[in-house]
Amino acid sequence: MxxxxxxxxxxxxxxxxxxxxxxxxxxxxxxxxxxxxxxxxxxxxxxxxxxxxxxxxxxxxxxxxxxxxxxxxxxxxxxxxxxxxxxxxxxxxxxxxxxxxxxxxxxxxxxxxxxxxxxPVRDDLSDIEAATSFVNPVTAWLMLFAEGRLVPGMRLFINGAGSAIGRILIRMANHIGIAPLISTRRAASLQPAHEGLQVEHHLIEEDNDYECQRQASLRDMDIVLDCVGGNEGICWKVGLKRGGLYMHYGLLSGQALPLAFWQQRQDVRYIAFHMRRWLHSASPEARCEVFERVMAWVSQGIACxxxxxxxxxxxxxxxxxxxxxxxxxxxxxxxxx
Structure with missing residues (x-):
């Protein structure tokens, strides 16, 4: 037995x-x-x-x-x-x-x-492309175009840009003619020119003049996409124009946004984006439409x-x-x- x-x-x-x-x-x-x-x-x-x-x-x-x-x-x-x-x-x-x-x-x-x-998965996607066509690509598309309503002429800031979703966000913005302002912790995390990515400016947190560069460039932003959180959130929020959108979708720093974040800039909008919330609130038809659109961009190399x-x-x-x-x-x- x-x-x-x-x-x-x-x-x-x-x-x-x-x-x-x-x-x-x-x-x-x-x-x-x-x-x-x-x-x-x-x-x-x-x-x-x-x-x-x-x-x-x-x-x-x-x-x-x-x-x-x-x-x-x-x-x-x-x-x-x-x-x-x-x-x-x-x-x-x-x-x-x-x-x-x-x-x-x-x-x-x-x-x-x-x-x-x-x-259902498109026939022209490999297993690897299909396996990675949901969390990052769909999140990026929804934040930029469903929530942010990004259109040419708007200014966009992306932190943690060396991540997989950071690269996808840049390529999606580039696809409609926008070169975003980005930041990474280290220069080695992302080399935009070598990867064919168009950016307005690349802020590198380990650089000695990082604070000066951030203050000079992070102004009048239409959208701030924050996957890091922590005390830096205050600085990024200050860079928004009146009526701009601060979208929080990650916590790579392991630290929540501080109390002071909520006490400043009441003239901007704030969204905590959760894929799970959208997934379970959208209709089956809406889900299929977004997945089909995003998978097409994965196939084209935009959201891969x-x-x-x-x-x-x-x-x-x-x-x-x-x-x-x-x-x-x-x-x-x-x-x-």
Whole structure:
């Protein structure tokens, strides 16, 4: 009996799971699991690829612990193919590639999801392009064009511009003729000219004259996109014109915007952008329209992800260790057998 149980556990697929919040390299484990029975409205997706995003890491670390019960299955983005469908699912075919959005849990070989949350993937996208076509590209498009209503002639500031989403934001702005003002912590994080990116000015925080350059250039901005947070938020907010938009969508500094941030500049607008909020409030038709538009830009190279490193899903614990050590700036993409 014991031998039979051990053999079954060994044959079961493994998924990533988090039982307590903390450093990802310490709290993410791989555990065997049993595939649930498929309900009539559900689809079983065999995962092909899933990236490790900064948003995954801050969630695992506990940034949103107030709304995420434990244990939880990490991984907000990925692509897979339809392995099985429930009797009520008529719009998806076996073998069709989809993005199983709407919930986390991408870091597992098989994900069960309601059919309405499966977004079809364009045939001309590779698995890597498809796997990275949701979190950053859709967030960037919604912030710039749905919330920010960006049009030619507007001035745009992007901090953390050396990140994957930073590059996508720059390319999207460039596509409509806007060269944004950007900032990065280090010069090596981003070299716009070498990557074919057009920027108004590149502020580098490690430069000795950073403060002077920021004060001289960060003025009369229409939109500030902040993925860093912390005390710097006050300076970026001051750079907005009257009626301008401050959009906060990340916390790379690990620090919340200070009290003084809320006490200054009551003449500007503030939006805390959350992809999850849009995803669950938009109609299915609106979701499909945005995904189709963004995937077209991914196909054209406007919203694609650069500088990735492919690795086997089974090596996830080691990859998290490497990322914690800062060994590489490349985004890691988990591949499933």
């Amino acid at each position: 014991l031998a039979f149980f051990s053999a079954n556990v060994h044959a079961m697929p493994q998924r990533a799971i988090v039982h307590r919040f903390g450093p990802p390299q310490d709290v993410v484990t791989l555990e065997p699991y049993v595939l649930p029975d498929l309900q009539p409205h559900e689809v079983r997706v065999r995962m092909l690829a899933s990236p490790i995003n900064p948003s995954d890491l801050v969630t695992i670390a506990g940034q949103y612990r107030m709304r995420i019960p434990l244990p939880f299955l990490p991984g907000f983005e990925g692509v897979g193919c339809v392995e099985a469908v429930g009797s009520d699912v008529k719009h998806l075919a076996l073998g069709e590639r989809v993005l199983p959005v709407g919930s986390a849990g991408m870091w597992q070989p098989f994900k069960t999801v309601a059919g309405e949350w499966c977004m 992800t650069d500088h990735w490193h492919e690795c086997a899903f089974e090596t996830l614990p080691q990859q998290l260790l490497h990322m914690a050590s800062g060994e590489s700036l490349k985004k890691r993409i988990l591949l499933f057998k």
